[in-house]
Amino acid sequence: xxxxxxxxxxxxxLLATSSPLSSSSSSSEIExxxxxxxxxxxxxxxxxxxxxxxxxxxxISATAPTFRVALPSDATxxxxxxxxxxxxxxxxxTWVGFAWGGGMxxxxxxxxxxxxxxxxxxxxxxxxxxxxxxxxxxxARNSTHWTVEVVCTGCSRWNSQQNGGRLETQxxxxxxFAWAISRTAVPQPSNPSGSFPVHNNQGMFSNALDFGxxxxxxxxxxxxxxxx
Ligand SMILES: *[C@@H]1O[C@H](CO)[C@@H](O)[C@H](O)[C@H]1NC(C)=O
Numbered sequence: 023x024x025x026x027x028x029x030x031x032x033x034x035x036l037l038a039t040s041s042p043l044s045s046s047s048s049s050s051e052i053e054x055x056x057x058x059x060x061x062x063x064x065x066x067x068x069x070x071x072x073x074x075x076x077x078x079x080x081x082i083s084a085t086a087p088t089f090r091v092a093l094p095s096d097a098t099x100x101x102x103x104x105x106x107x108x109x110x111x112x113x114x115x116t117w118v119g120f121a122w123g124g125g126m127x128x129x130x131x132x133x134x135x136x137x138x139x140x141x142x143x144x145x146x147x148x149x150x151x152x153x154x155x156x157x158x159x160x161x162a163r164n165s166t167h168w169t170v171e172v173v174c175t176g177c178s179r180w181n182s183q184q185n186g187g188r189l190e191t192q193x194x195x196x197x198x199f200a201w202a203i204s205r206t207a208v209p210q211p212s213n214p215s216g217s218f219p220v221h222n223n224q225g226m227f228s229n230a231l232d233f234g235x236x237x238x239x240x241x242x243x244x245x246x247x248x249x250x
Contacts (some may be wrong), residue, residue, distance in 0.1 A: 059080050059081050059082035059083070059086075059225075059227060060080075060081045061078060061079065061080050061081075061227065061229040061233070062079050062081070062233065063076055063077070063078070063079065063233035063234075064076065064077045064078075064079035064090055064233075065077070070247070071243070071247040072243075072244060072247045072248050073240050073243050073244055073247075074240075075092050075106070075236055075240065075241070075244045076092065076233065076234060076235070076236055077090035077091060077092045077106075077108065077233065077234045078090065078091045078092075078229060078230075078231055078232075078233040078234035079233070080199070080227050080229070082201075082225070084112070085112055085114065086111075086112070086115070086203060086223070087109050087110060087111035087112070087115060087118045087201070087203060088108075088109075088110045088111075089107065089108070089109060089120060089199070089201060090106075090107070090108035090110075090234070091105060091106065091107055091108075091199075091231065091234045092105065092106040092234045092235075092236055092241065092244075093105050093106070093178070093189070093191070093231060093234055093235060093236070093241070094235070094236060094237070094238040094241040094242075095235035095236055095237055095238065095241075096238050097178065097189075097191045097235075098191055099188055099189075099190065099191050099192065101179075102175075102176065102178050102179045103178050104173050104174065104175050104178070104241075104245070105122075105173070105174050105177050105178050105189070106159070106171065106172070106173050106174075106241075106244075106245070107120060107132055107171070107172050107174060107177075108169065108170070108171045109134050109169065109170050109171075110167055110169045111134075111167060111168055111169070111203075112166065112167055113136065113163070113165075113166060113167060113168055114205055115203045115204065115205060116135055116136065116204055116205055116206060116207045117133060117134070117135035117203070117204050118133070118134050118135070118201065118202070118203050119131055119132070119133045119201060119202040119203070119224075120132045120133075120134075120199065120200075120201050121199060121200040121201070121202075122174075122177045122178075122180070122189065122199060123180060123187045123198070123199075123200075124198035124199060124200045124226055124228075129180050129187055130154040130174065130176060130177040130180055132156065132172065132174065132177070134170040134172075136163060136168045154174055154175065154176030154177050154180070155174070155175050155176055156172040156173070156174050157172060157173050157175075157249065158170065158171070158172055159171040159172060159173055159245065159248045159249055160248060171248075173245050173249075177189075189231060190230070190231065191231060193230065193232055194230050194232070195230055196228040196229055196230050197228065197229065197230070197231055198226060198227070198228040199226065199227055199228075200224065200225070200226045200227075201224060201225055201226075201227075202223070202224035203222060203223050203224070204222050205222050206222070
């Protein structure tokens with residue numbers, strides 16, 4: 023399957039509904055009642071010169087990925103800013119997609135998957151919003167989970183001929199995200215432009231970003247020191 027097919031699969035159904043959709047395969051590993059996940063504030067533990075950073079966390083279930091988003095607290099709707107995304111996924115999920123604008127085709131879509139024992143690659147797919155770039159902050163894998171953490175330049179605002187959009191920075195104003203997961207292995211894990219299998223489950227969530235806001239200096243220090 024080519025990227026364009028994946029994009030179509032991800033985007034069209036997600037636009038139509040905020041409820042869980044039937045799986046493209048016959049089995050769905052997430053119970054419908056579980057798909058409505060829980061948002062909360064998660065703050066990492068400071069380590070060395072890496073400060074504690076707080077995230078808007080979205081927990082779906084033990085068998086699905088957890089997503090965390092962080093941003094600088096002085097971010098406004100009027101200018102682009104960098105965002106941080108963490109994906110913590112059970113190893114049973116072989117790729118995870120995260121759409122920054124809730125699943126419309128013309129918004130940044132970040133996809134991550136495990137790559138052997140070396141962790142995994144995360145990126146924003148080309149052809150959806152090519153101005154978005156990802157830098158990996160950390161990757162990890164153990165016997166139960168793989169994780170990826172990226173800083174995205176270009177995921178806070180996006181524009182296209184059909185759709186322009188942005189995250190909502192105002193206190194209490196919800197931003198809408200979408201996610202999709204698959205248990206089918208990526209055929210070429212080391213190739214960031216490779217093809218992707220059909221997803222097995224997907225959903226959306228909306229929440230204000232307040233839980234993920236951090237002092238600009240803390241955000242910058244976290245990015246600089248976690249990368250090095
Ligand atoms: C594996 O990593 C996940 C995610 O960081 C963590 O929650 C879990 O406790 C770890 N499991 C083991 C056995 O270390």
